[in-house]
Amino acid sequence: MRTWIWIDVSATCNLACELCYTIELQGARKMSVPTFVAVIDRLLSDEIELAGVHLNWRGEPTSNRSLAEMVAHLAAVGLTTALSGTPMAR
Numbered sequence: 348m349r350t351w352i353w354i355d356v357s358a359t360c361n362l363a364c365e366l367c368y369t370i371e372l373q374g375a376r377k378m379s380v381p382t383f384v385a386v387i388d389r390l391l392s393d394e395i396e397l398a399g400v401h402l403n404w405r406g407e408p409t410s411n412r413s414l415a416e417m418v419a420h421l422a423a424v425g426l427t428t429a430l431s432g433t434p435m436a437r
């Protein structure tokens with residue numbers, strides 16, 4: 348069975364929606380590229396048939412300045428990327 352994995356590359360969000368069910372779990376942390384690559388490499392070495400990776404859950408993925416590098420890594424290893432967000436102005 349092909350599996351989608353959700354990885355939170357940023358634990359912070361630029362909005363504060365009243366109905367947000369993840370807001371109490373948010374923080375300032377952002378995943379580093381070495382950690383991201385290690386996670387992907389580990390998943391690829393397991394017996395999981397990965398279909399793709401979704402790059403957010405409780406946070407805004409574009410707040411991680413390494414997002415493009417992470418997406419490029421997923422493309423390089425043949426994985427589909429998905430994400431949703433409210434892109435932050437820089």
Ligand code: SF4
Pocket residue numbers: 360361362363364366367368369370404405406407433
């Ligand atoms: S994570 Fe989504 S629902 Fe929660 S505050 Fe951010 S934009 Fe709103």
